[in-house]
Every structure is written in C-alpha cells, then in structure tokens.
Amino acid sequence: MRFSHIGYVVRNSDATAAAVKPFFPVVVRFREYMAAQKVFITLLATADGNSQIELVEPSQNNRPLCELLDKSGKSSLPYHICFEVHDFDGQLRTMKASGWIVLTRPFNAFTEHHRSSHLYHADAGIIEIMSGPL
Incomplete structure (x- = not known):
C-alpha cells in the first residue's frame, strides 16, 4: 500500500x-468526466x-457533493485521502x-483495469482505495 x-x-x-499552482504546477488530467x-x-x-x-x-x-459545498459556504473542501493497494478485493474486505x-x-x-472505491469510518473520515496509479 x-x-x-x-x-x-x-x-x-x-x-x-x-490557487494551488505554486505547489502543484503539473497538470496530469484536467476536468475528465467520470x-x-x-x-x-x-x-x-x-x-x-x-x-x-x-x-x-x-x-x-x-x-x-453540491450540498456538501453549499452547506459549507466554501468553494473548496478536503474530501478524501487515497491509497494505492496491491490487493484491492482483499483490502476492501x-x-x-x-x-x-x-x-x-x-x-x-x-x-x-483500474478499480476504486470510497469508504467511510466515523473515526477516520473518507478513504479511497484504488488498484493502481492514476
């Protein structure tokens, strides 16, 4: 992992x-619809x-997600942390x-071949796991 x-x-x-360009200047993907x-x-x-x-x-x-932003009154919110895992199904279980x-x-x-899932735990928030690099 x-x-x-x-x-x-x-x-x-x-x-x-x-806004984040000074820290993240390289565009890997831009506005790809999922x-x-x-x-x-x-x-x-x-x-x-x-x-x-x-x-x-x-x-x-x-x-x-629209309601999450609306309730916050902000234009950007931390949402999740993502980990690449070697055994996607095993990690999910x-x-x-x-x-x-x-x-x-x-x-x-x-x-x-690229699988993802978002999971929630009250003590940790939202974690995304995925089967390989973006």
Whole structure:
C-alpha cells in the first residue's frame, strides 16, 4: 500500500487549480468526466511528481457533493485521502470487516483495469482505495 493523493471537492476546477499552482504546477488530467461518480476530475502534481492532489468538481446532478459545498459556504473542501493497494478485493474486505462503510461500490475509474472505491469510518473520515496509479 502507498499514499496516492489528497482529494478536494471544489466548485470550480480552474479557480482551485490556479490557487494551488505554486505547489502543484503539473497538470496530469484536467476536468475528465467520470460518469459513474457524476464528477469532473482534475489531477495535479508537484514539479518532482512525488505528490498529487485530486480536484473533484461535482456535476450539477451530483446532489450530495453540491450540498456538501453549499452547506459549507466554501468553494473548496478536503474530501478524501487515497491509497494505492496491491490487493484491492482483499483490502476492501478487510476494511469492511473493520467497520468501514462503502460509499461507492467498486468502479472502473480511468481504465477497465483500474478499480476504486470510497469508504467511510466515523473515526477516520473518507478513504479511497484504488488498484493502481492514476
């Protein structure tokens, strides 16, 4: 297992990307629509490529994330931490057995071989696990 990225839910990917550009100047992906999640994903990296941030911009029909931003009154919020795991199914089983609640059923994110899932624990917040690098 290794740390992959921190995810932020944002109202405007352009505005947030501009704000964090001094820290994350490399655009890896920009506003790619993820139909399964009803979000636009922007992935930014540090100049050395050692750290990444994911901007998750909800589409208008993603009510839970739009409401999260509306309730906060902010345009950007920390959302999740993501880890790449070697055994996706095993890690998912372990987390569920440890009391984690599955928020998003496993889905293919960017390719048919790349699997992700978001899980929640009251004592830890939201964690995303994925089967390989973005």
